[in-house]
Each structure stands twice: as C-alpha cells, then as structure tokens.
Amino acid sequence: MSTLTTKEISVGDIGARAAVHSDNERMALNVGPSHPTTHGVLRLMMELDGDVITKCDPVLGYLHRGDEKIAENMTYNQFVPYTDRLDYLAPLANNVAYALTVENLAGIEVPERCQAIRVLVCEMARISSHLLGMGVFGMDAGAWTPFMYTFTEREKLYTLFEELTGARFTTSYTRIGGVARDIPDGWLPRVEKFCDQLPKAINEVEKLLTRNRIFLDRTEGIGAISKDQAIAYGLTGPNLRASGVDLDLRKDKPYSGYDQYEFDVPIGTKGDCYDRYLVRIEEVRQSILIIKQVIASFPGGPWYCEDAKKIFAPPKEKIMTSMEELIQNFMIVTEGPQVPPGEVYFEAENPKGALGFYLVSKGGGVPYRLKIRAPSFCNLSILEELVPGHMLSDITVILGSLDFVMGECDR
Amino acid sequence: MISNEVGYNSKVEGEVIVTKADAVINWIRKHSVWPMPMGLACCAIELMASAASRYDISRFGMEVMRFSPRQSDCMIVAGTVTYKMAEVVRRIYDQMGDPKWVVAMGACASTGGMYRSYAVMQGVDTIVPVDVYVSGCPPRPEALLDAMMKLQDKIGNESSVKNLRGKQETADLSV
Amino acid sequence: MIDDDFVKSLLEKCSYLVLRHQEDCLTLDCPADSVVAFSKHLRDEETFDLLVDLTAVDHGETADTRFSVVLHFYSLIHRSYLRAHIACADNEAPEIPSISAVFPAANWHERETFDMFGIKFTNHPNLKRILMWDEYPYFPLRKDFPLAGIDVPLPAADVAEVTGADVDPAPMMGGPFVSSGNGRMSDAEPRAKDESWTEDSIKGS
Numbered sequence: 017m018s019t020l021t022t023k024e025i026s027v028g029d030i031g032a033r034a035a036v037h038s039d040n041e042r043m044a045l046n047v048g049p050s051h052p053t054t055h056g057v058l059r060l061m062m063e064l065d066g067d068v069i070t071k072c073d074p075v076l077g078y079l080h081r082g083d084e085k086i087a088e089n090m091t092y093n094q095f096v097p098y099t100d101r102l103d104y105l106a107p108l109a110n111n112v113a114y115a116l117t118v119e120n121l122a123g124i125e126v127p128e129r130c131q132a133i134r135v136l137v138c139e140m141a142r143i144s145s146h147l148l149g150m151g152v153f154g155m156d157a158g159a160w161t162p163f164m165y166t167f168t169e170r171e172k173l174y175t176l177f178e179e180l181t182g183a184r185f186t187t188s189y190t191r192i193g194g195v196a197r198d199i200p201d202g203w204l205p206r207v208e209k210f211c212d213q214l215p216k217a218i219n220e221v222e223k224l225l226t227r228n229r230i231f232l233d234r235t236e237g238i239g240a241i242s243k244d245q246a247i248a249y250g251l252t253g254p255n256l257r258a259s260g261v262d263l264d265l266r267k268d269k270p271y272s273g274y275d276q277y278e279f280d281v282p283i284g285t286k287g288d289c290y291d292r293y294l295v296r297i298e299e300v301r302q303s304i305l306i307i308k309q310v311i312a313s314f315p316g317g318p319w320y321c322e323d324a325k326k327i328f329a330p331p332k333e334k335i336m337t338s339m340e341e342l343i344q345n346f347m348i349v350t351e352g353p354q355v356p357p358g359e360v361y362f363e364a365e366n367p368k369g370a371l372g373f374y375l376v377s378k379g380g381g382v383p384y385r386l387k388i389r390a391p392s393f394c395n396l397s398i399l400e401e402l403v404p405g406h407m408l409s410d411i412t413v414i415l416g417s418l419d420f421v422m423g424e425c426d427r
Numbered sequence: 428m429i430s431n432e433v434g435y436n437s438k439v440e441g442e443v444i445v446t447k448a449d450a451v452i453n454w455i456r457k458h459s460v461w462p463m464p465m466g467l468a469c470c471a472i473e474l475m476a477s478a479a480s481r482y483d484i485s486r487f488g489m490e491v492m493r494f495s496p497r498q499s500d501c502m503i504v505a506g507t508v509t510y511k512m513a514e515v516v517r518r519i520y521d522q523m524g525d526p527k528w529v530v531a532m533g534a535c536a537s538t539g540g541m542y543r544s545y546a547v548m549q550g551v552d553t554i555v556p557v558d559v560y561v562s563g564c565p566p567r568p569e570a571l572l573d574a575m576m577k578l579q580d581k582i583g584n585e586s587s588v589k590n591l592r593g594k595q596e597t598a599d600l601s602v
Numbered sequence: 603m604i605d606d607d608f609v610k611s612l613l614e615k616c617s618y619l620v621l622r623h624q625e626d627c628l629t630l631d632c633p634a635d636s637v638v639a640f641s642k643h644l645r646d647e648e649t650f651d652l653l654v655d656l657t658a659v660d661h662g663e664t665a666d667t668r669f670s671v672v673l674h675f676y677s678l679i680h681r682s683y684l685r686a687h688i689a690c691a692d693n694e695a696p697e698i699p700s701i702s703a704v705f706p707a708a709n710w711h712e713r714e715t716f717d718m719f720g721i722k723f724t725n726h727p728n729l730k731r732i733l734m735w736d737e738y739p740y741f742p743l744r745k746d747f748p749l750a751g752i753d754v755p756l757p758a759a760d761v762a763e764v765t766g767a768d769v770d771p772a773p774m775m776g777g778p779f780v781s782s783g784n785g786r787m788s789d790a791e792p793r794a795k796d797e798s799w800t801e802d803s804i805k806g807s
Contacts, residue, residue, distance in 0.1 A: 048515065049512060049515050050465060050494065050515055050516075050519055051494065052494045056466075056467070056468070056471070057467055057512060057515075076732055076733060077509075077511050077731075077732060077733035077734060077735070078467075078509060078511050078512040078515070079467060079468055079506070079507060079509060079512070080509055080511065080546050080733040080734065081507055081509065081542045081544060081546055081547050082542065082544030082545055082546045082547065082742065082749070084718075084743060085544055085545070085742055085743055085747075085749050086542070086543075086544055086749065088749075089749050097541065098541070100469075101468065101469050104468065104469035104472060105472065120626060121626075148472075163479075164479060164480055167475070167476065167479035167480065167481075168479070168480055168481065170476075171476065171479070171480075171481045174476075184473075184567065185469070185472065185565075186469060186564065186565060247651050247652055248651075248705065248706045248707065249706050249707050250652060250653050250654065250705070250707030261678070262678075263652075263678055268678075268681045269681060269682075358625065359626075359629075359685075360625075360626045361626065361627065361654075361655070361674055361683060361685065362626075363654070370654070372654060372655055372674075374655060374657060374672065374674065376659055384659075385659050385660075387655065387657040387672075389654060389655040389657075389674075393710065393714075394707060394710075396710075397706070397707060397709060397710040401706075422468075423468050423469065426733060427733075510735070510756060510757065510769050511734070511735045511757060513756065513757075513758070513761065513767065514756070514757060514758030514761045517758075517761045517764070517765065518761070539772065542772075543749070543750065543772040543773065543774055544749055544750070544751065544772060545742055545747070545748075545749065545750060545751025545752070545771075545772070546733075546734065546742070546751070547772065548767075549770075549772055549773065553765065553767045554761060554765045554767050555765075
C-alpha cells in the first residue's frame, strides 16, 4: 500500500464535483451523499491512485436529526416512535431494546407472554433486515433479481406486522412495561405459515448468489477484517461474527427469555464480504428456528406488567369505568412513566449489531440523558482503515456487506 | 374546461391524430416520469417497496429510478432533510433538466415531521419548489402511487408549449 | 466473573479508581490523567478489549463538575460490562486525554462527543465535528442549548442566496410539552418547557 507523500487533497464541500486532478496524479473522488451504493446519506471523500483507493474519509451527519436531544424532552413512551426510525429496517428490534433499557432501570420484569412476543417480533425484524441487506448486497454486486425476491418475502412480513401493530414498519409497538396490544387471533398460525415457506425463498436467493462465479469473484477476499481489527474498532453483530469472534448477546447475555430457545450462532473465518453474506443468510435460517420454537411454546397470561402501576397504563375498559385507573392513566400520559433515578446501560442483539442505550435518569417521566449506541456508527468507523488498498469498484461491495443504516448511524 | 385528452376513432379519421400539442406533450411526459429518488431515510424503504413487485411502480412507467439527475424528471424527496443535507438536495435539483417536478414524500420532507429539532429543516419546500406533498410516516406505497397519479394529473394540465418557448416558471422561493 | 474478588483486585492494581456502584454493572470513577493508563490496563490485563461506548453527560450549568465522560467496556471472557466516569476538570473548556491510540473505536466516539458537548480530547488524530457541519458554532447537547436550535446561516452560502433559506429555530409552539413531575397533581398538566416564543412571536423579539 503506497504511502501518501504530498499535501492533503481536499475536494472542499462541493457535493457534485466529480473529480479533481492534482499534480502527482492522485485523483480526489467524492462518492457523494446522494448515491445508490451508499445505502443512505453517507459521503466518502476518497483519494485514488488510478483505480486503487489510497485514502478514504467518510463524512457522516447528513441524517443527524437530534434524537438524543429530543429524548431529553419527551416522556419515555413518547420516545418510542423515534426509536423506530433509528434502524428503520428492523424497527421492532429497536423498540424492544429501548423498552428493555427503561425496564431495567425501573426494575420491572415483564411477564412471559410479553417476553415471547418480544422475541418473536425481534426475530421477524431480524429476518426482515437481513433479507433487505442481502437483496441490496446482491444489487450492489450487480444482481437485480435477488432484490425482487427478498422484497416479495418482506412484503409478507409487512402484512404480518401490519396485522399486529397497525403499521407496515415504524411500528412503535413496545411500551415501557409491555407491548401496545396483545397478538390478534390467528396471527401465530400465519407467522408459522410464513416461516414454512421462507426457506424455499432463501434457497432461491442462495441459488442465485452463493455459488455464482461473478459474485464470488466480487466478494471473496474483499474487505477482509481480522479478529483483532474487528474488536479494536468496536464492531458488533454479523460483521464481528464473520471475522471469527463469538459474540452474540442473545447467547452471552440473554434477555427477554432468549435462553429458553435453542439456536446456533454462525461464525465466519476470513471476515471478508463473502463471509458476512454467508453469516447473514445462516442467521435468517436460525431465526426461522427460533420463531418456530417460540410459537410451539407460546405462553398464556398477561401481556404487560400488571404490577407496574406508575409505568404501564391500565387497559382501556378499566380507564373508562374506574376512577383509580383513570387517574393512573392521566399521570402516566402527562408525566410519563415514573422511573427511579440512576443510570443503566443495556445492549440488545439487533440485526445490525449491538444496539445499546445508556440512560441517565434523575427521576420523573423524562430521561436526563439518553445515549444511543448505534452499531452502524461503530461498524462504519473501520472504513478509514479497511478501504485503502482496494479498487474503486470494491467500495460498493464493502459498503453493502457492512450492512449499515444511516438512520441509526447519525441518529 | 378545455380537455387536453387525445380522442379519435381510427376508423373514421384514419391513422392521423389531430390534436393540441399540449395534449400530446403532456401525455408523453406524464406516462414516463422517471423519478430521481432522493432517498434519505425510512421513506426510501417505502419508495423501494413501491418499486418492488407488489406495488409495482412500473405500471406507471416510473420504474427507471436512476440516481443521475440529468436523466430524471421528478425528484422524490423521501426522508428527513437536515440542514447539512439541504445543500446537496438543492444542487441535485439544479442539475436536473427541465421540465422537472418535486414530490415531498412523507411528513419529514413536507414539514419536518416529528423532528422539531435544531438539525432538521422544517420542510424541503424551503429550498425546492414542491409539486405534490404526500403525508404519512412513512406513506404507504399506495399513497405514493396516488401522489404520482396526482402528479400525472398536474402534468396533464400544464401549458407545456408556452413553457417550451421560454424558461420554465419556478415557484417563488423567496416566500 | 465480576465478583467481589475481581473488584478488589482491580481497585488494588489501579489505586486511582473509586468504586461508584455496582447496580447494573461495575461502575468506577477514574481521574482524567489516568484514563489512558486505565484503558491500556483494561485491554491488556483484564480482557476488557471491546470499547462499547464513549459518551458524555452534562450535569447542568450549576453543577460542580459540569461534564463527565462515560466509557463502557465489554469483556468477552467475563461477559460483562464495565463503566467508567471521568470528570472533566474545567467547566468552561473541558478537556481530557484521548484513548483512540489504545482503542481505535474511540476515534469517532470522541469526535461525536466533541461535536455534541465541546469536550476536547488531547492527542486525538482528527478532532473535527462529525455529525454537525464543520462551521456550526454551538454544541447541541449542552443543557443550555435549546432543542429548537439557534439561528445560524445555512452552511452553503450559494444555496442560501438563491432560496433565502436559513437555519431557523424549529417552530416549537412554545416548546416541548412535558409535565414537571413534581408538585401537586393539579399542576401536573404538561406545560410548554419554553414559553417565551411561539410561531407568531418569535424568540428574541
């Protein structure tokens, strides 16, 4: 890898300028924020030596919406829609992670049925996110058809989500102390039916990509991240596991009843783009297994924490008829769920990595400080070191394999 | 209202259509609107879903979602526009060739949505003239298709010939 | 395993640490000048080699130490987290040493903390803003910065000239409506946090 010798070449902040030639024949190229391969609004300011990239400087912040500041001004339940829009490919998983964080601080434990519902929706969100990730990854490498196939499957998932929560995605389904509503009748058999037909669709996608000569040439050996590098840069999730590190929070620090279910965690060996793709495809298959186990052992009982009087609003029939519940509802809606002072950090195994929430509360219904530890933010930090040495056309493949979402990266 | 519809009976009039230039130009334009997807956030996923097989935007001739502004007619701003991104959105709008339209998809692009914060531009119409606003967070693909149909109606009613002679009128941005 | 023996031995080896609490995970106070040595020790000796998060908390303008940086580490062997609070000595221009040489993951986290709070990290290779644009003059997550934002010119001057756009404070209609949570129930109705301005009468007028 050649070292930089001369002055810094800066394209300046002019988004559309394609290339500037400098005197020592290095070219500055700006893969701008509006670009199909960047999966959102990521800007890469790169320096090229012919076709080989010598320097890569990612610029973020084009989707910074101020979520953490907004959190300091919203009650805990009011913030749930904002968590949807973090990793907007798997909104239910974000909802669950946030609810678990606040519940950990408040010291309440949701009943088993609620835990099973949360595991179910988290795994469905994982399938949804990986399907899109792999469809778009295929598209990045030049294959258009897997995108269509995976989107068809995702539409079936959307129908299921809509039946459960009312929205296709951006569901805002969890509340502190439970979920918004119980599962509708007949929904579980429909989920099971979806899971039964999904392996066939995954096999079709695999048939198109996994042994495809062009796909192998484009992804094998590209963007290899070693174990030490991955840990040093704070990678989590499938990216870390593809590099050979066995870290899956569902197994290592089980939450929401994950320890009851048996599943394998795929670990890669070389940490290149192909390994990351294989890990994700296998994770989808494992998620199907988990969903089947959850449905087989689905518990009855309450779907929200009935003891959490100051946190979870009572059911509507009681609110409309009984004074005490009416006042309780009023307090929870206006003041917010009352969470004791303290701090907590909780991470959940999201499809993109480990989504963590660091919550500092000074009592009351509004957080004092909420830090969102976004997996995509940490996953992208490796780009500066990973990309130099590769060729320009490898950029699309590397970005696609890292499977990040700018919504949670910029918050 | 004078209809711009093309109507003829080939058995009577033969294979030659006599109609207004506007009718033909608008008919061609509205049935091949090539969107430039300014997919910024979650609405981009619904935009992709509307281009996928279930809600097939290709029925309207709009599946050609090229990211090149030079080759597109309509910029669909899908997602939250932050102040940092505003410059990029405006430049890409300027690079599109006439005639061009803008669809503000979703609550964030229309008015800033639920993000009333220091970093979010409260509506993309501050920097580009918007033709159709689509509400929803995110709007369902059907809502987007409905919006594109409304855009088609709007295109159908434009006086294109007048605009061909001079510069296309743009909205007054200083308001 | 993070048990009492581990905590005791850690506090002995790094005598500058103070135990804060152990409610959800081991939480320690570390002074700013030892943070690099502490992070090296954690990574090399104690197997806490994954830096999970680095952020800061603003305790308010009236607090004794206004800013404290909070680090979270994870150990794959112990399977648990460790949290370290580092108080920044200066309330006006807070500064602590950067640990990006020990943990490359800290690079971007420190840039973000600088961007949001204005805390400088000495010896950081590239301390620039990461989420807001480079010329943005304020630090958004500080408690004295309003949610709606403050009037600044748009980062691109030519776009601002053509369109007349500006970085205006978002219309809060008086401010986010949250209840104070204290006091009598009759006062518990959500009130506007910032009642000084609405869409009709703008701030400062």
